[in-house]
Amino acid sequence: xxxxxxxxxxxxxxxxxxxxxxxxxxxxxxxxxxxxxxxxxxxxxxxxxxxxxxxxxxxxxxxxxxxxxxxxxxxxxxxxxxxxxxxxxxxxxxxxxxxxxxxxxxxxx
Amino acid sequence: xxxxxxxxxxxxxxxxxxxxxxxxxxxxxxxxxxxxxxxxxxxxxxxxxxxxxxxxxxxxxxxxxxxxxxxxxxxxxxxxxxxxxxxxxxxxxxxxxxxxxxxxxxxxxxxxxxxxxxxxxxxxxxxxxxxxxxxxxxxxxxxxxxxxxxxxxxxxxxxxxxxxxxxxxxxxxxxxxxxxxxxxxxxxxxxxxxxxxxxxxxxxxxxxxxxxxxxxxxxxxxxxxxxxxxxxxxxxxxxxxxxxxxxxxxxxxxxxxxxxxxxxxxxxxxxxxxxxxxxxxxxxxxxxxxxxxxxxxxxxxxxxxxxxxxxxxxxxxxxxxxxxxxxxxxxxxxxxxxxxxxxxxxxxxxxxxxxxxxxxxxxxxxxxxxxxxxxxxxxxxxxxxxxxxxxxxxxxxxxxxxxxxxxxxxxxxxxxxxxxxxxxxxxxxxxxxxxxxxxxxxxxxxxxxxxxxxxxxxxxxxxxxxxxxxxxxxxxxxxxxxxxxxxxxxxxxxxx
Numbered sequence: 001x002x003x004x005x006x007x008x009x010x011x012x013x014x015x016x017x018x019x020x021x022x023x024x025x026x027x028x029x030x031x032x033x034x035x036x037x038x039x040x041x042x043x044x045x046x047x048x049x050x051x052x053x054x055x056x057x058x059x060x061x062x063x064x065x066x067x068x069x070x071x072x073x074x075x076x077x078x079x080x081x082x083x084x085x086x087x088x089x090x091x092x093x094x095x096x097x098x099x100x101x102x103x104x105x106x107x108x109x
Numbered sequence: 110x111x112x113x114x115x116x117x118x119x120x121x122x123x124x125x126x127x128x129x130x131x132x133x134x135x136x137x138x139x140x141x142x143x144x145x146x147x148x149x150x151x152x153x154x155x156x157x158x159x160x161x162x163x164x165x166x167x168x169x170x171x172x173x174x175x176x177x178x179x180x181x182x183x184x185x186x187x188x189x190x191x192x193x194x195x196x197x198x199x200x201x202x203x204x205x206x207x208x209x210x211x212x213x214x215x216x217x218x219x220x221x222x223x224x225x226x227x228x229x230x231x232x233x234x235x236x237x238x239x240x241x242x243x244x245x246x247x248x249x250x251x252x253x254x255x256x257x258x259x260x261x262x263x264x265x266x267x268x269x270x271x272x273x274x275x276x277x278x279x280x281x282x283x284x285x286x287x288x289x290x291x292x293x294x295x296x297x298x299x300x301x302x303x304x305x306x307x308x309x310x311x312x313x314x315x316x317x318x319x320x321x322x323x324x325x326x327x328x329x330x331x332x333x334x335x336x337x338x339x340x341x342x343x344x345x346x347x348x349x350x351x352x353x354x355x356x357x358x359x360x361x362x363x364x365x366x367x368x369x370x371x372x373x374x375x376x377x378x379x380x381x382x383x384x385x386x387x388x389x390x391x392x393x394x395x396x397x398x399x400x401x402x403x404x405x406x407x408x409x410x411x412x413x414x415x416x417x418x419x420x421x422x423x424x425x426x427x428x429x430x431x432x433x434x435x436x437x438x439x440x441x442x443x444x445x446x447x448x449x450x451x452x453x454x455x456x457x458x459x460x461x462x463x464x465x466x467x468x469x470x471x472x473x474x475x476x477x478x479x480x481x482x483x484x485x486x487x488x489x490x491x492x493x494x495x496x497x498x499x500x501x502x503x504x505x506x507x508x509x510x511x512x513x514x515x516x517x518x519x520x521x522x523x524x525x526x527x528x529x530x531x532x533x534x535x536x537x538x539x540x541x542x543x544x545x546x547x548x549x550x551x552x553x554x555x556x557x558x559x560x561x562x563x564x565x566x567x568x569x570x571x572x573x574x575x576x577x578x579x580x581x582x583x584x585x586x587x588x589x590x591x592x593x594x595x596x597x598x599x600x601x602x603x604x605x
Contacts, residue, residue: 004294035283038283042290083268083271087272091265
């Protein structure tokens with residue numbers, strides 16, 4: 001197994017872990033973090049791909065893609081957090097479906 | 110000067126809304142409104158000139174900043190891209206005019222103008238992108254501005270719908286990006302023209318295409334991944350609903366079409382085309398039945414979108430075999446995207462007029478609308494003609510092409526779906542339009558709420574879009590010709 005394969009597998013595993021979190025956790029903060037884990041997985045794959053021919057200089061293009069991806073993820077995470085916060089102030093719960101999370105549980109946030 | 114404009118056209122169409130957006134943000138509502146209108150008007154001749162240039166010279170390739178590949182970004186304009194730019198620009202103009210009346214100069218909606226202009230520019234950038242990574246960036250730009258627009262009113266339902274939409278949109282983009290990473294790793298390019306020649310149907314290629322397809326299907330809201338669409342599209346302010354249903358979902362669909370019909374060889378994946386077709390057929394039936402069950406007008410229109418998305422996906426099984434059927438399916442699919450964009454935006458705008466005037470959109474309370482708001486009732490009826498696919502409408506031309514493609518390719522069952530979908534659409538359109546000619550509600554106190562006719566710009570803009578969807582049916586030939594300019598080899602049968 002080459003280094004790139006290892007990175008691709010680890011990245012895919014991270015992607016799936018994030019996906020699992022997004023589907024099972026009702027709390028919006030958990031969902032946003034889960035998406036972040038998934039995107040870290042995708043970036044992992046891209047970083048690994050830059051070195052796919054061993055012994056040569058790494059390809060700069062995937063790095064440029066990861067940097068772009070990070071910029072996109074930072075902005076969308078900030079926006080998602082602001083939206084989640086606003087939902088919490090308006091509805092008193094930080095979940096898409098109010099029945100998923102107890103109001104009391106959230107009162108401590 | 111003229112020559113310079115002609116040469117820079119692909120960049121100019123994108124730059125106009127992208128320049129107007131930050132200006133509208135910085136200068137506030139008072140100037141945001143005229144800025145949006147000037148940008149919308151300025152975009153019209155540019156989009157028309159671009160379409161004319163493509164139909165005369167064939168596909169154009171434009172190197173942004175003169176960098177060129179592989180590090181620079183290339184814009185590619187072929188027939189289908191020019192059509193999508195044209196549709197976005199025309200729908201955009203009327204939505205802008207409508208929004209001027211709908212939002213007025215109320216300060217709380219001041220962010221509509223910059224966000225809408227950003228969305229406009231992002232959509233155009235998406236349609237003109239020549240590489241799959243730039244498409245990812247554009248997809249995210251489109252999603253972010255669309256999500257912000259859904260939550261614009263800050264009402265509870267709207268915020269929750271926006272969040273649901275956002276999570277689905279980001280997840281869809283990540284699936285897509287993972288596919289892009291695998292493609293670059295295996296084939297060493299993100300440029301679609303290059304990929305067309307080097308892509309192979311091996312394990313990596315299959316995995317990458319599967320991931321990208323799942324992500325894009327989620328973003329296009331194809332059944333059964335449509336859960337986020339009805340709340341998002343119905344809770345958004347109506348001009349936003351119109352843009353979301355008419356244009357935004359077509360962005361991700363457009364990438365899917367490029368990917369399968371243009372880059373990959375769908376014949377090597379016969380299962381995928383069939384699955385997409387079956388999901389499309391299910392969406393038509395399921396979406397229409399759900400539309401019939403709705404009691405609120407905007408929810409009905411949103412479920413109608415779920416159904417109409419289904420037709421777009423019938424393109425895949427019909428195009429796969431090549432030959433004349435592929436050409437007909439290609440024209441039918443793209444034409445459907447165009448005529449649905451006009452008719453659906455007209456419907457949502459009409460629903461918005463009703464909501465703004467009567468304070469509710471319960472279908473049972475809309476009796477006698479043909480006397481109270483004749484232009485709006487007519488808009489709904491005319492747009493309904495395209496939804497049903499009756500002649501002479503754009504929807505008819507699109508469905509006719511699809512039925513022809515089904516018969517030419519010996520897959521008659523898709524034709525049955527197209528016809529059945531038209532009947533179901535007739536059922537939900539008449540559920541709304543029927544009562545318009547009936548008695549006005551008595552027991553309900555709607556009449557008290559009626560503040561009188563809406564601004565003529567609102568009713569006029571919606572009616573113009575509905576009429577546009579009919580005009581497409583009569584004068585659709587130039588558009589069909591444009592769709593075929595530099596079409597993918599699978600469609601034309603000519604290897605470029």
